[in-house]
Structures are given as structure tokens and as C-alpha cells.
Amino acid sequence: MRRGTTITWLIAGLFAAVVLAACGSPPTTENQTGGDAGGTESAGGTESAGGTESGGGQVGEGKGAEALQAVYDEVEGLEGDERREKLISLAQDEGCEISLYTSTNVDESGPITDAFTDDTDVDISLYRAGSETIVQRVLQESQAGYAGADVIGNNGPEMTILDQEGLLLPLETPIKDDIVDFAVFDNWAGFYLNVFVAAWNTDRISGDEAPQTWQDVLGYGKGLAMEAGDVDWFSTLVKYFQEEEGMSEEEAVELFKEAARNSTVVDGHTLMAELLAAGEYDLTTSSYQHRIPQLAKDGAPVEWQPAVEPAIVRPNGIGIHRDTDCPAGALLFVEYAMTDAQDMLIEFDRSPATTKVEGAFPEDVETILVDVEALLEEADKWDGLYEEVIRESGGEVIED
Template identity: 45%
Template sequence: MNKFRAAILLAPMLLLLACGAPPTASAPEGEGSEAAAEEATAEAVLAELEGLDGDARRERLIELAVEEGATVTLYSSLNAPILDSVADVFEEETGVAVDQYRASSEAVRDRILQEAQAGFRGADVIETNGPEMQILDEEGTLQPFTSPLQEDLGEGSVAGNWTATRFNIFVVAWNTDLVAEGEQPQTYEDLADPQWEGQLAMEIADVEWYRAVWQYLVEDQGMSEEEADELFEQIASNATFLSGHTTFRQLLVAGEYSLVASDYSYGIDAAADEGAPVAWEPPVEPLFARANGIGLANGAPNPAAAVLLTEWLLSDGQDILLENFITPARADLLDTGDADVRTINVAEYLAEQEEWTQRYEELQQFGEVAED
């Protein structure tokens, strides 16, 4: 484990052990037992499904899940209303109830790691942001999963033991009342134009976006590293750095800013659908997408239900995500038009996260950092 990751994870673990608190004080009763985990394994479930697909596979999984007790425990960072919709439709279609633990991606990650250290098995399925899924995989808390449904997903959707369910696509977005059609940025270089001074918002933690754009400028556009650094300094000098995409999207809608450098496409789409004067198309390209995904928890107490929920969320559940303006991973629903979309390699980003976080924090001195 690198030092940067250790600093993130060690403190809550030490607090947990020092206080003697149970790792999942609010876990549903009966979860996490060693006995339940020994009765069946996801590996055995997947072996039994060998050669089955379509309705036959789904029906057999439902049978096995009902035999287990017809419940599944999901840890997720999906927005609560969307998570409730997913759980309700899944239960209606399969008869299997979903017990939820919903928190931020960091809290989900920490809870899984704490439970693993304590030898407690609370989760069946984990669905959260890509970097956290990758950390959980590297820490050995996910178990192998393969499915015919993975073939139906977009490029870059399978990473180790976790699989993409949705993508966050970073986009430059603008307020259409403040930026006339044809005057919006056409390239990333346009964000450095002095006309945007004081009118641009940047997210204070979008390190992976910064790294991806910087590498594009150097590797694809032929800039020297010094030229790319200078361009970003000029962009930062136009900007106010804010915490949270929801926050700066609300300020964009309200007209406090004309532009945001790296919002999520689904958030802008949802706001526009409600009548807000915001847009991101025609896009500044290339677009950079980060996968968020799902995985089977090691020692899942309900392995058949875990596989059932995972496969359902990679297939029928994708429609629920799309209805809620979440960008789905299923290739036939992943519509970005003719845009050049490039998927961020989460494992490579994490290996360099400490360096790029420091660089992004240093960049912020050229702009204004909003107080919380």
C-alpha cells in the first residue's frame, strides 16, 4: 500500500480498534456470520451457472437466491432516490429484498476495509466510484466475477474483479444565458482566454480530470510539459476553485459563473431537463470518462443473491440508471454521439495519485479558492 493511500485508510481503522466499536453497528441482524459464508460461495454459484445465459440464467439465480433467504446487502454511494428506485425495481422483478448501506464512496470504502480487518462479512455487493473500487480490489476485498453480460458493456468496463455500472463523463459546461451560442469554449486551451477571468469555476478535487487533460495536451497536442503547465496556470488564474460538483453546478445555474471546467455530463443533462440554462454540447473534446462500478464482496453471506443483483444491475438495471440521467455502462445505452470519449485508467491514476494531487493543489494558488 502506498503512503498516500495508507494515510487515507489508517486513521479510521485505528479509531475503530481503539474504541472497540462493532464495524457495522447498523448492519441488518443476521448479516456477517461466518456460518452463512461457509454454506456457499460466489465461485460455486458461478460454476453452477456455467453454460446458462438469458432467462435460464436469471431464473436459476433467483431460485438459488430464494434458497439463501431472498435478501441481499448492497453497500453503495449512488444518490439515495436512485438507489431506492434500483432496489424497488430489483425486488419487484426478482422477489429478492435489498438491504442498503448508503454513504459517500470514501465511507463505503472505509467500512469495507474496517469490516475486512475485523473479520466481519457484512456486504454482499459493493457499488461505488471507480477509484474506491480499485482500492478495494487491490486490498483483496473483492472476489472474481465473470459474466456473459460483461460483453455487452462499453470499452474499459472490466477492471480486475470489478465491473463498470456507470460512467462519470467530465465536460466543460456553460450557462446559456451568459454565454451566447458560438461563444462557448471550443478547446481546453480556450479556458485560458482572459475573457473568462472570474467567470470560470473549477472543482477542487478533480485531480483525475486535470491529469487526463494535461497528458492529452502533452501526448496528443505536442505541447512541452512546461507549455502544458503554463496553460493550466493561465486557466487557474481565471478560476475559482469550489468543492463539490453539485455546488458549482447550482452556482452555474444561478449565473454566479459562466463556465465550469469539469462537471459531470449527467448532472448538466438533468439540470437542463428541469429547465436550467445550461449546456455542454457541442462538447470540448476529448471527453474523459471515469468508470464507477460493482463487485462481489469477498465472503458474501448471500452469494447467489449477490451474483443476481450484480448481473441485474449490469443489464435491466442499466435502464433505471439512464432514466435518472446516469450514464450507463451498457454499450447500447451509452450514447455520446460522435464525441471523442476516452476512459481514464483508474489503476494507473491511483498509482500516480499522490504526485498529481500535489500538483493540482499547487495549481490552485494561481486562482481563488472559495471558503467552505
């Protein structure tokens, strides 16, 4: 599904989930990929989630909240190694396999879950899918009275939707103090930061021809590629043009429409970056920054620096499912993701959400933040405007 209607589609999905549950549709258990996070299923730690032996099971009203509160009581006042060891003991006593639903690529989430099991001797199953697919699945499972996940990791807007639907438990951990302020919420916190940047093929654009401003990017002409569902990138830049460049909303939106008329629209950041590397396009308007150095290390002629500023930053978050059967294990993994795994993110050219490690994204590059809550409040408006932009391309959306 193209992400141009992501937010409104997800809200409509709330109704669809109720209908499917009423019709007796069972929750699915097969592995999935797809969506905008990229990656492929592999043998490297990817398993189907679900079933009572993997932490998933039938929903019991309030059981997740009560059980998690009991865990919080057990570790109250503990920090560092003492807290970690207590959580490991509690998780092992639970005797269940933690179930993780995540939109993070398997080649990144797999090594993290493997390292977690090596360090804690607590098993974890991994279900990886696109961000919208995860939301749809969790909603359908909830309406069917089934909890397949103990921990959910997803993009900020999707985490906000699940939070608003009451599907995340309060996240009470001193480690939240180490996460960047804009990625800390009552029921979830940042795992890493997705950074949208302009990127180009260096065989097609030389160093002195590289774009310097977002107006340069959007006005480049033929050879552009735009991502089909980057409503958050789009809405954030429109507001930037209004507030910092003195444009009207109509003038700002017209810049994107003009770009679309010269663009191929691609569904998925991973695919768009790979096609850029293959020379299919000169310039992408909103690549995930971490993918560009990954490709460059493999010899691809791609670059994003000097950066077009400001870069657009959106948190990817992690939280505990309302109906978890493994509250200690779930909290243990969430805290692991926010501490030990942050160093691993650097190896993947990701930008950690913690302030305790030096990030992969250069500190001297100006950034602005996606306001995920405001984006959801105005979902119809921004999805509608971006649909208008994408239609201006006049071509078929390129899909994997």
C-alpha cells in the same frame, strides 16, 4: 473532506483503518451522504446497511469465496432467463437481505433497487455515501472483522483500491462480455460511465461565445468554477496536452494553475452544477455530463453542447464483497445492474456501461479514458500537482 487529496488520502486510510480497528472502534451503521457523487438521503429506498439480517456479519476466512464459487457452479452454462431464474431461486433460498454500498445518488440508486426487488422478490438495503466514505467504511469494517456490504458500487479509482486490498471476489458472468472493454476487470465491471465535460450558464455565455477547446475553458478568465477533487480529470488532460498538443508537463499544468487563479473551487459535482444553474458561475471546468441535461429539463439555463472535446470518461463499477453472506443474491443484483438497470440509466441521463443499449452520451463526441490503474500508481504525483493547482485559487473551497 475535499477530494484534492483523494487518492493519497485513501491509501493513508488503509493505515488509519488498521489503527481504528486495533482500538476497538465498531463499524458505523448510520446513513450518510456527502462526497462527490451528490444526492440526499430520502425515504425512497434508503436504509442503513449492516447487521447479519441484512447480509452483513462477522468475517469468516474464505467463506465468501467458497460460497460464491458454489453459486458459480450452480449456474455454470446457464444464460439469459434460465440463469436469472436460477439465481433468483438461489437468492430466495439464502433468505437474507442484500446489502448494497453505493456512491450513486439516491434518486437513481433507489429506483433501481426498488425495481430489482419488484422483479425478483429479493430484498435489498441501500447505504449511499460519497466514494471516499465508502472506501473508508469498507476498510474499517474489514479490519474490525465485520462485513457490512454484499455488493459495492463506486467510482473506478475507489473500486481499484478495494480490489488491490483483496476485498472483491472474482466476478464471473457472461454479461461482462457486453460491457465496454475498458470497464471490465477480473473482480469488478462497469455499471455506468462518468463523463467529465465543460458546462456553461447560457444567460452568461451565448452560443457563439461557448468554449470550443480545453484551452478556451482553462483560459476563460473570471467566472470559472473548478471541482476540488477532480484529480483524474486533471491528470488525463495533462497527459492529453502532452501527447496531442506537444506541451511539456510544466506547460500543461500551468494552464490549470492559470484557470484556478480565476476560479472558485467547489467541493462536489452536484453542488457545482446547481450553483452554475443558479448563475453563480459562467463556466464549470469538469461537470458530470448527466447532471446538465437533468437541470436543463427543469428549466435551468445550462448547456454543455457543442461539446468541448475530448470529453473525459471514467467508469463507475460494481462488484461483490469478499465476505458476502449472500453470494447468490449479490451476483443476482450485480447482473441486474449490468442488464435491466442499464435501460433505467438512460432515464437518468447516465451513460450505460453496456454495449447492448444506446447510451445517453452522444457517440459522435470524442472521448478519452481515465487510466484508473495508472492514476493509482502515480497517486502522490497527481494529488500533489492538483493540490498546487487548487491553491492558486486563493479562496475558500465552497462546500454544501
